[in-house]
């Protein structure tokens with residue numbers, strides 16, 4: 001395939017993210033399916049297969065995002081882009097509450113949280129179980145959040 005992600009590039013992306021989904025922060029070892037390589041700006045919209053345009057995403061986040069770049073805010077129906085793992089800092093757009101809920105704190109956070117389904121029931125139950133086990137956020141996710 002013309003624009004395929006090479007094994008070496010995949011490994012660099014995985015390594016940069018410490019094996020953590022760069023959107024919902026679940027670690028690869030905590031997920032049922034292998035994390036995927038996401039084109040932050042999808043190829044459909046001209047995004048290239050370059051290190052800076054790739055992110056590590058869990059299957060749920062990647063499927064929910066699809067080729068979308070953003071969505072409309074609930075209140076004013078204004079088009080807002082999604083969280084961009086290369087240009088944005090996670091903690092500036094989201095807050096992880098003690099009960100496992102990921103709360104958006106910006107409009108970028110709001111559209112990302114809603115479209116990606118961060119707080120869907122099953123995902124919240126899983127996150128709460130990991131919280132109780134003391135494994136969320138993982139040490140790798142904390143490192144990612146600090147960058």
Ligand SMILES: [Zn+2]
Pocket residue numbers: 021022023024025026057058059060061062
């Ligand atoms: Zn995810």
